[in-house]
């Protein structure tokens with residue numbers, strides 16, 4: 068069990084090399100990839116999310132933790148595929164059309180991944196058609212949209228309308244966020260969830276899919 | 280007693296009561312209008328759509344507003360902007376992308392704003408100080424930057440009574456993010472500190488030399504100097520305050536010291552929630568803070584004035600995340616009254632929107648903002 072705790076701590080410290088080493092060591096010692104993921108990497112990211120939420124750590128610490136987690140994931144991913152492990156849920160995410168701010172969206176994606184979701188990150192300046200195409204391809208259950216500008220946040224509404232027109236609105240849950248976005252705005256445009264930061268985004272995503 | 284526009288700004292910078300509240304639009308890189316907003320404003324005011332306005336910043340799709348607009352709002356300051364380097368002008372890659380003198384690629388979505396999408400240190404896993412040695416840095420002495428600067432400044436200073444604002448380049452936080460990648464550089468601060476600091480030093484050296492040269496050329500006609508470096512986000516600081524103090528603050532101090540050697544007041548811009556750093560910024564030597572992003576965490580204007588009003592001038596403050604783009608003219612009026620009440624006592628406030636006026640803002644709201652400011656700012 069000690070190894071798992073060390074692995075989680077390596078994630079929290081943002082020590083990518085150590086993370087990769089401990090993940091490999093865990094596998095070599097016969098730990099299951101699912102256990103290494105849940106009780107090592109994800110446990111570490113859960114702590115990071117909590118700390119970020121209460122301003123105990125800041126963007127740089129989150130970024131290096133996510134980098135460390137990814138170093139472990141690279142090793143685990145093929146093993147997880149072999150065992151046929153299922154992700155907690157499938158998410159397609161992106162910053163909406165006309166908007167290029169991506170730091171917040173990236174962090175949301177990292178946290179979701181760190182919580183066991185399969186995330187397809189479409190990047191920034193994402194047009195409604197691209198969201199739709201990716202949702203179909205990935206059979207996503209959640210679509211996450213980010214907007215940092217009052218100019219572009221209305222494109223969230225446009226995307227929701229496009230989802231309706233494509234007959235997808237009943238099939239995916241819509242989450243929105245970004246600096247100017249509020250709970251009220253989310254409700255006005257008919258989104259299913261809003262989160263003011265990445266840690267809450269994970270809670271929201273789980274809530275929407277009723278997983279715990 | 281009636282003051283000239285310049286006297287009004289200088290009074291405020293000296294913490295003295297002006298004859299009326301000073302107003303800004305378009306004197307600084309983050310207090311102007313996007314081209315689209317400007318076009319809408321001209322149409323709304325019944326002004327001719329020609330000639331095309333001068334570009335303020337290509338990267339931000341902003342313009343220097345038409346004099347007719349500035350006079351109508353009785354704006355108190357005007358911008359002075361450096362020229363482009365002769366040696367390395369922007370290299371066009373496509374109608375929607377170019378490479379600047381730092382080797383940074385700027386690209387935009389159709390009709391949108393440019394953003395840095397690639398840079399010289401983007402793709403290295405662990406760049407080193409040696410990589411910095413090898414890099415062909417921009418030339419601070421490039422004459423293109425200063426050509427005609429003295430004449431433009433003098434003209435503004437002698438032929439008009441507006442305060443002249445010299446606009447300088449961004450500070451090390453942004454410039455490093457542009458050449459290295461936004462997230463990558465933040466990671467470097469923690470896991471590749473030697474490179475991150477080395478890069479900052481180069482950026483600051485170049486900045487200081489450009490500033491020295493610009494102020495030697497045009498200093499006599501410059502009333503204040505403006506530059507920015509974003510360290511805030513909606514919810515709080517971008518980075519740990521201790522990390523700011525350790526790594527960034529000494530460099531910000533070097534920049535401020537340079538401006539102070541020329542005896543000029545500093546208007547510093549940082550978006551987002553920066554409450555926690557205000558005492559540090561004052562220590563660094565800034566005189567005025569822009570944009571006072573009132574919708575970000577902890578940016579309560581009343582508290583800011585109470586706690587820091589003795590040492591700090593507030594420049595901005597009109598809510599652009601809700602009121603200006605989405606509010607009614609009545610709400611705009613209330614917003615203007617509130618900020619004046621919170622910030623203007625005893626001088627110390629220059630009113631403008633929190634950031635460049637964005638395309639979707641109804642011109643009516645902008646007009647209401649300036650009219651209300653004239654009315655309540657007596």
Ligand code: B12
Nearest residue numbers: 167168169170171211213216217244245264265339513550
């Ligand atoms: C950094 C920054 C930039 C960088 C972006 C770099 C990058 N690669 O992202 C640069 C310098 C390029 C930039 C450019 C511009 N910017 Co800018 N920028 C910022 C700044 C300072 C911080 C944003 C940030 O990175 N925050 C850190 C992250 C971690 O926080 P976050 O994005 O809010 O995300 C968190 C939550 O919101 C949430 N979340 C985010 N997305 C999602 C999605 C989902 C689904 C969920 C559930 C949650 C969620 O979780 C995240 C993590 O906790 C903000 C200030 C601010 N108050 O936010 C201005 C700001 C957003 N920018 C602004 C402006 C005006 C611009 C420009 C238009 C400037 C100009 N040219 O005139 C351009 C536009 C470029 C474009 N087309 O998009 C304004 C917008 C004002 C408005 N009216 O809306 C702001 C608010 C600044 C201000 N003072 O007014 N900007």
